[in-house]
Amino acid sequence: MNELRRAFLKNAGAAGALLAAAGAGLLKSGEVFAAAWNKLAFSSNNVTDAMKNANYGGAIESKDIMLKVPDIAENGALVPVEATSNIPGTTSIAFFVDKNQYPLVADFDLASGTEPYISTRIKMSQTSLVRVAVRAGGKTYMQSKEVKVTIGGCGN
């Protein structure tokens, strides 16, 4: 399984092409949604670029964000994550996994009547920092925690 994984890492370019194709497919049906899919951010392959391209660049660490993740995930294909922001005026919550090939996992825009809380399940390819970034009042904040992964969930 690990050999396969190495093979795919070598072929990262091919994977990028696939993602580009994915973005093209979206254009047909994206009208219902407020904004076009942020292909740039979702195909960034390091966390700094991904955060910048998702408009969370320069996020400052904040203790007012609660990130609940397991210390150890036995299965990287299914890692529960839960984020709560106690920062007033929180308008969006995004999740990043530093060591995934494409760190941006999901970006949730929240209307004013929505609690600054999201719980979901994500995939992790290996042990990594998991970050949650929050936008509130035009500023960005973040919190992170490490999750140890015993079996990876992306591409193997």
Place this chain on the structure above:
Amino acid sequence: MADEMKMRATMQGDVTDVKVLMTHIMETGLRKDPKTEKFIPAHFVNHFVATLNGKTVVDAQWGIAVAKNPFINFRIKGAKPGDKVAISAVDNLGTQYTGETTVAAK
């Protein structure tokens, strides 16, 4: 596949807790078919929108690392029993997925 969305919206005090479980393969495009040695094409939900009585409450963009059969839990204020919570999602191949439920008193 299009109708395979399970939803529950329950009042918890003055907040409505909404849980959504979708059926979707969430294929990353990074995995190889062990027989053919070719990449399995990406197939994943990339937009997810939730509405309360037609008004958007959550508007999300997803990448390939949302887990298979996505589960989402969020909470909305100002809803009351009988209100309608609806989900509209689309994947990278353009397939639409919708779900609707009514807010239940606890």
